[in-house]
Amino acid sequence: MTNNSDDSREQKLLAYLRGELDEREAKKLEDDVADDEEVTGRLERLLLGEGDGESQTQAAQTLSDEKQRAIIRRGKWKMRLTNSVYTFGIFFLVGAVLLVANGWIGSWMHDDLFRVTKDMVNFTQPGVSTGSSGSQVGVVYGQINMELREQVGAEEQNIGFLESTNFLWSVRAEPKWANGIRETKLFFRYPTDEKMTEEETAYLRTPAWNTMNRLPEGTVSQLAVSFDHPLTYDDYQKLIARHIFAHNAETVWFAIDTGVELKDHDQDGGNLLLSAGEVWGYAERNLDYGNAPIQVNGEGDRRTATFLAEMKYLTEHDRLTRDIGRILVSHQDPKVAERYAYLQEKGVRIYGAVLTGPTKELLKLQAEKSIAAAFLGKVEWWNWDRPGASGMQYSW
Incomplete structure (x- = not known):
């Protein structure tokens, strides 16, 4: 045939x-x-x-020669045109598929990268919260620039931004502080098993109280306090309320016992002091409680459950958490799975907090005997009465 x-x-x-x-x-x-x-x-x-x-x-x-050449030329050019259209069509189709894949995978990567980055800032940087952000994330390369803020009194100050980048599946993060460096003043004393007297821990409190006594009335401050025993969220609120009315100060961050602290750090004469990148905790206002609002005080169980849920999310994204966390946690593995297992067993126990508000109001905590350490952070002129309108302009 x-x-x-x-x-x-x-x-x-x-x-x-x-x-x-x-x-x-x-x-x-x-x-x-x-x-x-x-x-x-x-x-x-x-x-x-x-x-x-x-x-x-x-x-x-x-x-004729002309007819022969015309036949061959016409056939060749038509084949070339057909091949060109076919080749272009293949490249166009492949490009369209890659574009859709880049957008879909990029969007999926962006959601996880953004959430993990925000959590790692929230959990490892006392007193620091994340603000506005810009991003471009794709299959090959992506970047998220996330603003870093610090609250002193009633105002949040820009202190830099965190840049997280991904190349294919490799991710890294790096903080860019506003002045090239961040001065660390907020320290916490971890409650070890070794009991110490008030006299033995006095040097961890006296400088802060003395400085706050000398500061004028019209100032606001940051203050990191540590307790000699762990507290639940509700116990903490009751303790603070004995000295300061709720509207006269604000707690912006909690230091949480995760069991890793004693393993990774050496004690100094019975005192274990931790700061940014070493301490672990959370800012309650940075947790996502869903559509239903949460009360300013109370609902401790709900706050605790939300924090644990976010810790579980980090364990489910262990590789990404390690990549983002290494630069924020003293260039070490953040050991999220180990911390999460400890929190599930022992519960969420608070041993320290960062408060901000009028300096003289915070000074009232000097009377609390369970405070084993107090460190004064930034001090600003009075801003506790919020203005009717305010804002910030950025150069980047």
Whole structure:
């Protein structure tokens, strides 16, 4: 069947070359020649006199040189155009698929990268919260710039931004502090098993109380306090309320016992002091409680459950958490799975907090005997009465 078909096509080509086809048949053959690379090649060989039999050479000689060149040229250009369109179509289709994949995978990566980055700032940087952000995340390369803020009194100050980048599946994060460096003043004393007297821990409190005594009335401050025993969220609120009315100060961060602290750090004469990148905790206002609002005070169980849920999320994204956390946790593995297991077993226990508000109001905590350490952070002029309108302008 195939041989008969080839012979028929061969005879038709020879008839065309001899000029024996009428105009309609000749036009159809020319279209077939343009569409079929194999037919074009065969016709070209016939025109060049290649093949068996004298009749082929004689047939080719019946067409003028110009006609022969025109047939071959037309067929070649049509094939080139067809091939170009076909090639372009393939590249366009592949590009469209990659574009869709880049957008879909990039969006998926962005959600996880953004959430993990925000959590790691929240959990490892006392008193620091995340603000506005800009991002571009794709399959090959992506970047998120997340603003870092610090609250002193009633105002939040920009202290820099955290830049997290991904190249393929490799992710890294790096803080860019506003002045090139962040001065660390907020320290916490971890409650070890070794009991110490008030006199033995006095040097961890006295400088802060003395400085706050000398500061004028019209100032606001940051204060990091540590307790000699762990507290639940509700116990903490009751303790603070004994000295300060709720509207006269605000707790912006809690230091949480995660069991890793004693393993990773050496004690200094019975005192274990931790700061940013070493301590672990959370800012309650940075947790996502869902659609239902949460009360300013109370609902301790709900806050605790939300914190644990976010810790579980980090364990489910262990590789990403480690990549983001290494730069924030003293260039070490943040050990989220180990911390989460400890919190599930022991519960969420608070041993320290960062408060901010009027300096003289915070000074009232000097009377609390369970405070084993107090460190004064930033101090600003009075801003506790919020203005009717305010804002900030950025140069980046």
